[in-house]
Amino acid sequence: MILCATESVDGTRAVAAAVAGLVAEGDLLVLVGDLGAGKTAFTQGFARALGVDEPVTSPTFTLANRYRGSMTVNHLDAYRVEALAEAEDLAIPELLEDGVTLVEWGDNILPALPAAHLEVRITLGEGDDDRMLELNPAGSSWQARSRSLAESLDEWIVR
Numbered sequence: 097m098i099l100c101a102t103e104s105v106d107g108t109r110a111v112a113a114a115v116a117g118l119v120a121e122g123d124l125l126v127l128v129g130d131l132g133a134g135k136t137a138f139t140q141g142f143a144r145a146l147g148v149d150e151p152v153t154s155p156t157f158t159l160a161n162r163y164r165g166s167m168t169v170n171h172l173d174a175y176r177v178e179a180l181a182e183a184e185d186l187a188i189p190e191l192l193e194d195g196v197t198l199v200e201w202g203d204n205i206l207p208a209l210p211a212a213h214l215e216v217r218i219t220l221g222e223g224d225d226d227r228m229l230e231l232n233p234a235g236s237s238w239q240a241r242s243r244s245l246a247e248s249l250d251e252w253i254v255r
């Protein structure tokens with residue numbers, strides 16, 4: 097587990113940009129955290145770092161957005177997905193074939209997601225703009241990148 101602290105929305109976007117530097121086609125990131133934690137902000141920094149120019153907005157109503165950058169970025173929101181059958185409608189295995197996929201509220205549909213992913217768990221800190229980001233690599237491909245992740249995130253790591 098890698099624990100980072102940010103003190104602003106731009107800090108969270110910068111952490112995400114650092115993570116984006118280590119992704120490959122087919123990667124999945126599961127974003128966990130309450131409303132307003134910063135899951136969409138994380139995705140914004142992540143997509144921008146991959147060359148996405150258009151504004152990244154919350155996919156709460158569209159369920160899935162797709163952006164074109166140096167890599168395709170699929171941005172999903174599973175907040176309203178109540179049944180796993182609905183999760184299957186999101187066609188995540190197909191999305192994963194093209195680019196990198198980030199799923200907000202991914203913990204809602206964990207059984208429908210590949211076991212290999214990077215979990216990013218965002219919680220509120222003491223001040224209004226403080227956030228803790230806990231990164232949990234699951235599966236060999238992310239575990240193999242743990243050290244690189246830690247190096248890239250050095251400036252935000254608290255332990």
Ligand SMILES: Nc1ncnc2c1ncn2[C@@H]1O[C@H](COP(=O)(O)OP(=O)(O)O)[C@@H](O)[C@H]1O
Pocket residue numbers: 102103104105106107108109129130131132133134135136137138154200224225226227
């Ligand atoms: N350190 C921080 N990291 C992320 N967002 C922050 C931070 N500090 C303040 N914010 C604010 O918190 C809100 C996060 O919203 P959003 O990214 O949409 O959350 P979520 O997608 O998790 O519901 C934004 O209004 C953002 O400006």
Ligand SMILES: [Mg+2]
Pocket residue numbers: 135136137154155200
């Ligand atoms: Mg959101």
